[in-house]
Amino acid sequence: MSITVAIPIYNAEKYLALAIQSVLNQTFEDFELILLDDGSTDKSLNIAKSFNDTRIRVISDGRNMGLPARLNQIAELATYDLIARMDADDIIPDFRLKIQFDYMNLHPDKDLVTTGIGYIDGDSYMGQLLPNPPEKLTLSDMLAGRHSICHASLLVRKSWYIRNQYDPSMKQVEDYELWVRAFINNDLKIGYLNVVGYYYRSDNNLNKNKFLVTFKSGFLVANKLNFPLYVKFLFKLKLIVKIFLTHCIFKLGLQKTYISKMHRYDVSVCDRDVFCQQLKIIKEKLSTI
Structure with missing residues (x-):
């Protein structure tokens, strides 16, 4: 081997x-x-x-x-x-x-x-x-x-x-x-x-689109895999929240603070x-x- x-x-x-x-x-x-x-x-x-x-x-x-x-x-x-x-x-x-x-x-x-x-x-x-x-x-x-x-x-x-x-x-x-x-x-x-x-x-230069593409791709995973319905609902809800927060973070110009915490x-x-x-x-x- x-x-x-x-x-x-x-x-x-x-x-x-x-x-x-x-x-x-x-x-x-x-x-x-x-x-x-x-x-x-x-x-x-x-x-x-x-x-x-x-x-x-x-x-x-x-x-x-x-x-x-x-x-x-x-x-x-x-x-x-x-x-x-x-x-x-x-x-x-x-x-x-x-x-x-x-x-x-x-x-x-x-x-x-x-x-x-x-x-x-x-x-x-x-x-x-x-x-x-x-x-x-x-x-x-x-x-x-x-x-x-x-x-x-x-x-x-x-x-x-x-x-x-x-x-x-x-x-x-x-x-x-x-x-x-x-x-x-x-x-x-x-x-x-x-x-x-x-x-x-x-990558310290993550942009808004990279975050959004990753989160939106999560819906493809949820739709494909056989989760229990309540798990799928909660998972999609969290993705929606993350997408909303991403828009807010970049709208308010807080992306550098967010990335540094990551x-x-x-x-x-x-x-x-x-x-x-x-x-x-x-x-x-x-x-x-």
Whole structure:
């Protein structure tokens, strides 16, 4: 059993080289890296092809199919029994694959394992959030996003992805819909590692439309999945309230205050030092290419 690491790519030229090199730096070396281009119009494809490593497979068909469809394609392309997710503008510490691989070997009853997240902005470390799920997940927890799953940090058994496909119509909320659906089907056996295993490039420039699209997409999830009627009613009511509050927040010019409250992370000098050291090594390796 080994690992397929997959990075879907769409116009990610600014940070793609860092993302790829962070995978190649892993202490766990028995992996393949699939770089799956989704019809990029910038230099992303050239950057992907510039790396000379036999573990890399660059795949491009010139089409723009969207992230959910590409994630399903990855499950078909993967050679190995475990699939690691990653976004094209983020980076991972060099121990990520090793700790997740060891966890899955020790826990054959689990299909997925997630980690904590370190939030970064450029070369700056903003803070981190470690998993803090309820002792036992409920449907209410799943709908409210209290599951502590970091999508891009996951290591997943290929067999789970084969039977739990993303819905291509659920763009913006494809992961959210998948977790809720798997939970309803009693097929979300997930483990948590209480360590920062993923560095996520935080978006401090969220605009009104991004909030509204996400909330409105929630109605698609509610209409598709088989919730009890009272749960569906309450869920939709909360979405309506969130949409109304979003309009009010931006109308009153309070979006900066709102976003800053959303981004209140724990700050650890130790974790910041680890990130800085990881970033330094990645950049040093890139400078030799």
